[in-house]
Amino acid sequence: MKIKQIRNATLIVTYAGKKFLIDPMLAEKGTYPPFPGTHNQHLNNPLVELPVSMEEILDVDAVIVTHIHLDHFDPVAMEIIPKNMKMFAQNEDEANQMKEAGFNNVEVLKEEGTLFGDITLTKTPAKHYSDDSIIELFHQLSTADEACGVVFSHADKKTLYVMGDTVWYDELKSVFAKYSPEVVVVNAGNAQFVDGRYLIMSKDDLFEAVKVAPNAQFVATHMEGVNHLMVSRKDLREYAVEKQFSDKLLIPADGETCEF
Incomplete structure (x- = not known):
């Protein structure tokens, strides 16, 4: 298994002989305005350029979009990814949006598992907000289920759990208990509104996950x-040392590959 950090939440996962592009945000640096109501309104998105060629990014067998937010599936990705590419969506609403964009090989991930060759992809729950008041904002974005995670499983391979955009909450304990993932990818940048409400895992949230799965290896993404x-990579690295779990955490730089 290989996990290549591309940029933000965009990854290339090589698993059981297949390559998956996860949550592609493919625009050039500074293409989009900052997200409204959030910190750093002087910074346009994305903050950095892609570290690898578009040819490498598109050399995959399938694309998984955990949810259709700009920083996970942007207009450039919609335009540049071949329309016959195998696409996995979290629900029918987002699958239909992909089809409307011209994609013709779209499948909805299922909670009971979706087969892709001999790999099982299982949709898992995610809570993309720390406060219920955020839900209405997502409804305005026409996002039905906010976000999801995905478990990759195969008879002969380690189980991988890509948690997606979520905060830590009790229901995730059952995901860890059911699948016993050996590798866990965490969106760990602690995206926030200026009022402190947050959208993805904080440092403390990540520590809760580590305590639930002390034998797993964690990979932090969706940062900087x-x-x-x-939360920067430096912040998280220092926190992991303080809480004594740095041996369980990898924080790859853009363009870096983790191998398991």
Whole structure:
């Protein structure tokens, strides 16, 4: 298994002989305005350029979009990804949006598992907000289920859990208990509104996950890529040392590959 950090939440996962592009945000640096109501309103998104060629990014077998927010599936990705590419969406609403954009090989991930060759992709729950008042904002964005995670499983491979855009909450304990993932990808940049409400895992949230799965290896992503991310790689590295779990955490730089 290989996990290549591209930029922000965009990854290339090589698993059981297949390559998956996860949450592609493919625009050039500074293409989009900052997210409204969030920190760093002087910074346009994305904050950095892609570290690898578009040819490498598109050399995959399938694309998984955990949810259709700009920083996970942007207009450039919609335009540049081949329309016959195998696409996995979190629900029918987002699958239909992909089809309207011209994609003709779209499948909805299922909670009971979706087969892709001999790999099982299982949709898992995610809570993309720390406060219920954020839900209405997502409804305005026409996002039905906010976000999801995905478990990758195969008879002969380690189980991988890509948690997606979520905060830590009790229901995630059941995901860890059911699948016992050996590798866990965490969106750990702690995206925030200026009032402190947050959208993805904080440092403390990540520590809760580590305590639930002490034998797993964690990989931190969704960091330093868009304006409202408030935890840097340096911040998280120092926190992991303080809390004594740095041996369980990898924090890849853009363009870096982790191998398991």
